[in-house]
Amino acid sequence: MEEYAKLNNFEIVKVYADRAKNATSEKQPEFQKMIHDSALNLFEYVIVHKLDRFRRDRYDRQ
Numbered sequence: 001m002e003e004y005a006k007l008n009n010f011e012i013v014k015v016y017a018d019r020a021k022n023a024t025s026e027k028q029p030e031f032q033k034m035i036h037d038s039a040l041n042l043f044e045y046v047i048v049h050k051l052d053r054f055r056r057d058r059y060d061r062q
Contacts, residue, residue: 001047013043 005012014037018028037043 001049005047010045010047012047 002012004010014034016030016034018030034046038046
């Protein structure tokens with residue numbers, strides 16, 4: 001992700017990482033911080049490692 005940001009001239013302002021968590025998104029504290037910070041317009045974009053990690057409960061409901 002750092003390489004992608006560098007290649008695309010994005011500045012990484014914060015990393016939100018709920019590593020090794022096995023829970024739906026609402027139980028992920030870093031995910032919740034990211035949602036809160038987005039409401040404050042602290043960043044313009046979110047770069048995610050894997051889309052299924054970004055919003056797990058979408059897949060949990062299937």
